Amino acid sequence: MERKMKDYAMLMLKGMGMGAADVVPGVSGGTIAFIVGIYDELINSIKSINLHAGRLLCKGRLREFWKTINGNFLFFLLLGIGISVFSLAKLITYLLETEPVLVWSFFFGLVLASTWFVSKDIKEWNWKTVSGFLVGAVVAFYITVATPTETPTHLLFIFCCGVIAICAMILPGISGSFILVLLGKYFYIMEAVKTLDLVVLGVFAVGCFLGITSFSHVLSYALRRFRNVTLAVLSGFMLGSLNKVWPWKAQVKELVEGQTIVVEQNVLPGESLTEGIVLMLVGFILVYVLEKISARKA
Numbered sequence: 001m002e003r004k005m006k007d008y009a010m011l012m013l014k015g016m017g018m019g020a021a022d023v024v025p026g027v028s029g030g031t032i033a034f035i036v037g038i039y040d041e042l043i044n045s046i047k048s049i050n051l052h053a054g055r056l057l058c059k060g061r062l063r064e065f066w067k068t069i070n071g072n073f074l075f076f077l078l079l080g081i082g083i084s085v086f087s088l089a090k091l092i093t094y095l096l097e098t099e100p101v102l103v104w105s106f107f108f109g110l111v112l113a114s115t116w117f118v119s120k121d122i123k124e125w126n127w128k129t130v131s132g133f134l135v136g137a138v139v140a141f142y143i144t145v146a147t148p149t150e151t152p153t154h155l156l157f158i159f160c161c162g163v164i165a166i167c168a169m170i171l172p173g174i175s176g177s178f179i180l181v182l183l184g185k186y187f188y189i190m191e192a193v194k195t196l197d198l199v200v201l202g203v204f205a206v207g208c209f210l211g212i213t214s215f216s217h218v219l220s221y222a223l224r225r226f227r228n229v230t231l232a233v234l235s236g237f238m239l240g241s242l243n244k245v246w247p248w249k250a251q252v253k254e255l256v257e258g259q260t261i262v263v264e265q266n267v268l269p270g271e272s273l274t275e276g277i278v279l280m281l282v283g284f285i286l287v288y289v290l291e292k293i294s295a296r297k298a
Contacts, residue, residue: 008076014038015080021107022169022176023085023092023190030170031114031238035287040223042077043170045070046216090194104247105276109283111238111245117287119235122228129232136236143179144244151184155203161185162207167215171237247276 003011014036018029033039048069056065066072095103122129151157161183169176180186192200222230248271249264269276 003072008072011038011073011076012080012083015077015082016084017080018077019081019084020088020092022081023088028169028171028176028238028241029081031111033170034118034234035110035114038077041070041073043216043220043223045074046170046212047220049213086193093190100249101247101272101276102279104245104249105272105279106283108242108245108247109280109285110287111242112280113284113287115235115238115242118231118238122231122235124228125232128229132229132232133236133239136233137240138236140237140240141243142240144241153185153188155199158185158189158200158203159207161189162204163211166208166211170212170215170219171234247280 014032017036018032021032022029030039033042053065053068056062056068092103119133161180164183165176165179167176168179177186180189189200189204191197192204219230243266246266248267248269250267252265
């Protein structure tokens with residue numbers, strides 16, 4: 001795809017949106033990629049990082065290698081993601097602690113609108129697509145109610161966390177950050193980002209790289225051969241994940257394997273109701289505008 005400099009600037013902004021989403025436990029960068037119309041290109045570009053591309057790189061055929069992996073697209077997208085993650089990590093975690101209702105309200109509107117617009121791309125609703133939608137919704141809902149666990153900080157486990165979390169990050173509706181919460185490593189990784197712990201970040205990044213390059217082949221094949229069913233499953237993922245991004249929550253202590261942990265439970269709307277509804281609408285309208293822009297470009 002031929003792009004001008006302003007297109008790459010916009011691509012970097014889209015990457016920043018994905019990075020901001022990936023920092024928040026409950027919102028998927030894959031959802032943002034779907035919203036801004038780059039999901040298919042993202043998956044296919046990642047899939048192109050394979051043995052053939054590796055051989056081109058080893059032979060010094062850099063121009064062919066860069067073209068094969070859609071290098072310009074990946075570079076500016078990853079640049080935006082990186083800028084967002086490293087600049088917003090402190091801000092997002094701060095806002096989640098100080099203004100959780102407002103943050104979750106905005107993302108609730110984003111995810112709700114995304115569910116609607118992704119499901120509109122399904123060309124035919126039948127028993128396969130309906131079943132896929134229900135399976136996706138149930139799986140995502142179960143993930144959101146699963147109890148976070150205490151896990152080791154061994155580098156091998158950090159590597160495995162990277163493999164698992166990155167697969168979730170490119171799935172709309174399933175948050176890689178929330179998977180890290182379930183694995184007990186969200187705040188550990190966020191602390192590594194804030195303190196620039198290069199060892200932990202390096203091991204985690206290697207796990208992410210291997211996970212995403214492998215899983216992208218599965219997603220690309222599914223979108224190419226079973227697009228309607230795959231979109232139905234992804235839409236279900238997003239619908240089920242709304243349980244996690246519901247803005248009004250109460251902290252409840254639970255006894256798990258002899259240890260007392262604090263978990264969040266959804267409650268009826270209370271504080272900041274008006275502000276929450278306004279931000280939900282802002283999130284919904286933002287997705288609507290982005291979807292219209294993407295459709296016009298397509």
